[in-house]
Amino acid sequence: MQQKTNTPFLVDLDILNTHNEKGCEACNRKFSLGDTVVMACGSWPDDCMKLIHEHEAVFDENTRAWYERTYYQSLAQS
Numbered sequence: 001m002q003q004k005t006n007t008p009f010l011v012d013l014d015i016l017n018t019h020n021e022k023g024c025e026a027c028n029r030k031f032s033l034g035d036t037v038v039m040a041c042g043s044w045p046d047d048c049m050k051l052i053h054e055h056e057a058v059f060d061e062n063t064r065a066w067y068e069r070t071y072y073q074s075l076a077q078s
Contacts, residue, residue, distance in 0.1 A: 026056035042068030
């Protein structure tokens with residue numbers, strides 16, 4: 001699922017069972033069935049792409065990638 005796409009995913013049972021132990025890396029809330037989520041880059045030390053809620057992400061047309069909102073803002077300020 002680590003692909004660059006501007007299309008969000010709907011949380012289904014597979015995503016829920018696979019990713020809900022930690023929940024959303026951006027807001028720390030659990031996922032619910034039907035939530036829209038994206039694979040996004042952020043400031044996480046172990047991996048670039050994490051599954052987060054779509055409303056916590058920004059899609060950058062130049063890189064064609066999703067970024068965690070606060071991480072993206074920090075990049076823009078640098």
